[in-house]
Amino acid sequence: MAQKLDRRKRYTRMALKNGLMELLKEKPISSITIKEICEQADINRSTFYSHYADQYDLLTNIEDEIIDELNQALLQYDYTQEKEALAMLNYLLKYVYSRHEHFRILFSEHGNKRFTHKVMFAAQTHIMNDFNGPEHKMSETAAKYMTIYSISGSITVIEYWLENGMKESPDEMARIITEISKPC
CATH class of the missing domain: 1.10.357 (Tetracycline Repressor; domain 2)
Structure with missing residues (x-):
């Protein structure tokens, strides 16, 4: 069970990182919102905040x-x-x-x-x-x-x-x- 959670955490973090990198192709970090990152990664906001404090x-x-x-x-x-x-x-x-x-x-x-x-x-x-x-x-x-x-x-x-x-x-x-x- 713990391995499955670790795999999910790794996947979630990878999706969020990839989502942010996609958005950074178009605009600076200061213009990117948590909502945009979550939409890009297909992850909900509460999941985002369980991993990171903010986009920075x-x-x-x-x-x-x-x-x-x-x-x-x-x-x-x-x-x-x-x-x-x-x-x-x-x-x-x-x-x-x-x-x-x-x-x-x-x-x-x-x-x-x-x-x-x-x-x-x-x-x-x-x-x-x-x-x-x-x-x-x-x-x-x-x-x-x-x-x-x-x-x-x-x-x-x-x-x-x-x-x-x-x-x-x-x-x-x-x-x-x-x-x-x-x-x-």
């Missing part, structure tokens, strides 16, 4: 789920090794590609800028160690700014890639981002 809570849950998955992936790589850094970027781009519709929506003007900041913070936390190695003659402050600069540029390139139909493969995009991220 639901959006935060979607964002946090993606960030958790990214963090788990980022923990597996050593950024001081160039091959691993490329493999990590390749994995991340394949992940973005597999969930491209969600990323396209969350990075769009209808999403929440907070998501971009969450992605930047997650990446910065993992990459900072690369700039703190002995081969870099860079202060910690400069390393932070260099990391933010590199990550924000990469995110902008990924947003452009998503918006323009992902004509390049994730492997090709990983090579492009690696190439343009190298210091001159």
